[in-house]
Amino acid sequence: MLNDNLKIIEELESSVRSYVRSFPTVFTKAVGHKMWDMDGKEYIDFFAGAGALNYGHNDPKMKKKLVEYIMDDGITHSLDMATKAKTEFLKKFNDVILKPRDMEYKVMFPGPTGTNTVESALKLARKVTGRTDIISFTNGFHGMTIGSLSVTGNSAKRKGAGIPLQNVVTMPFDNFVNEDLDTLEYLERFLEDGGSGVELPAAMILETVQGEGGINAARYEWLKRVEKICNKYGILLIIDDVQAGVGRTGTFFSFEPAGINPDIICLSKSIGGFGSPLALTLCKPELDIWNPGEHNGTFRGNNHAFVTATESLTYWEDKSFENSILKKSEMITQFxxxxxxxxxxxxxxxxxxxxMQGIETPVEGLAAKIAAVAFEKGLIMETSGVDDQVFKLFPPLTIDEEGLEKGFNIIEDSIKTIIKKKELVTN
Structure with missing residues (x-):
């Protein structure tokens, strides 16, 4: 039966499919940090929907709220009309997330996915400044639509656009070349020199930790200097927190420890809490100069996601959840x-x-082999980087220490298996 279902996928689904190739089974059930396939095999999930399931699968409190809402005939689709679900989310997001952090932002619902929030952020930056160009950074990933692709570094993904991607200048991310090269001195020289060929941009866009680009974490001092440069030249700073946000790096917003104050923040993936599509674009109030309907979308008001997103924010009502993330993060680092x-x-x-951690290895194909063997042993884990050179650990933030340890053991067993089979050829 399992092979029959995979055969249906192979025969009928487009060749663009990706994750089913890495995880060749048919899943039927998921709870917390575990998933099961049609044969009843159990898997530990160190993938978490590429960061869309920070609270795990089928969180019981979110599920209860959502089922009650559906059974009470709550509004499902409403474009950007006012609904109780939306107002409750906005109030709780403001009370639990923004106010305690002394953050004042307008909340825009641009559409249901990460690329939608990035597209709206780029449009707004250009509208506010009247400038055209954007500065992005090497190995950045911001989405698969044309605007988002233009600020994405991966050449294979960029080629999928089929047209030239313009009005973007790519600068080196922190430590892109080596630790000795000051990438921001290089960047600022381009901005201040009228002969550089680089026009003053509308915005800079970056991830504080580059998820798809190889788990590259910018130093906090580097982020502070980026903000300083933006302020000096009147450039808007856009932080893409689609994957690194909502607790993935330890704090709700990934940039909090750096003490910076972005002009625009992009959120999606786990902001919906339950895995339902939802995206937010946060902008400082003075930047909110949109005309009504100037940026819109049929599915920008996902009320089911509002319901679960509101419930998910209860995790952040005190410091205990954040403290647990930091404690387990240290376990991951030590492992x-x-x-x-x-x-x-x-x-x-x-x-x-x-x-949001992993191990980078220069041994060709090794990270992918480790992930593949881990899947055979019952762990779901993916790779990242332009050459898939990093195997990365993305467990749900709610996973218990026992679940983490079981996942660790599978990864180590997978490495041992590969070494024993002598499949590893060092450079």
Whole structure:
């Protein structure tokens, strides 16, 4: 039966399908940090919907709220009309997330996905400043629609656009070349020199930790200097927190420890709480110069996601949840650092921050082999980086320590299996 269902996928679904190739089974059930397939095999989820399931699968409190809402004939679709579900979310988001952090932002619902919030952020920056160009950074990933692709670094994904991607200048991310090169001195020289060929941009857009680009974490001092440069030249700072936000790096917003104050913030993935599509674009009030309907979309008001998103914010009503993330993040770091020391064959380097960490290895194909063997042993984990050179750990933030340890054991067993089979050829 399992093979029959996979055969249906192969025969009828487009060749653009991706994750089913890495995880070739048919899933039927998911709870917390676990998933099960049609044969009843259990998997530990260190993937979490690429960061869309920070609270795990089928959180019981969110599920209860959503079922009650549906059974009471709550509004499902409403474009951007006012609904009780929307107002309750806006109030709780303001009370639980923005106010305690002394943040004042207008909330825009641009459409249901991450690329929608990035597109709206780019449009708004250009509208506010009257400028055309955007500065993005090497290995950044911001989405798959044309505007978002233009600020994305991956050449394979960019080629999918089929047209030239223009009005963007790419600058080196922190430590892109090496630790000795000051990438921001390089960037600012382009801005201040009239002969550089680089026009003053409308905005800079970046991820504080580059998820798809290889789990590259910018240093806090680097982020502070980016903000300083933006302020100096009147450039808007856009932080793409679609994957790194909502607690993934330890704090609700990934940039909080850096103490910066972005002009525009992009949120999606786990902001809906339950895995339902939802995206927010936060902008400082003075930037909110949209004309009514100037940026819109049929599914920008997902009321089911408002219901679960509102419930998800109860996790953040006190510091206990954030403290638990930080504690378990340290477990992840120690585990990965232990692997690098224990298995020099990896030639590994620990990358990332919080629940967004991994090991980069220059050994060709090794990260993908580790992920593949881990899947056979019952762990779902993906790779990242332009050459898939990083295997990354993205467990739900709600996973318990026992679940983490079981996942760790599978990863280490997978490495041992590959070494034993002598499939590893060092450079």
């Amino acid at each position: 990965l650092e232990g692997l690098v020391k224990k298995y020099p064959e990896l030639e590994g380097k620990v990358k990332g921050r919080g629940f």
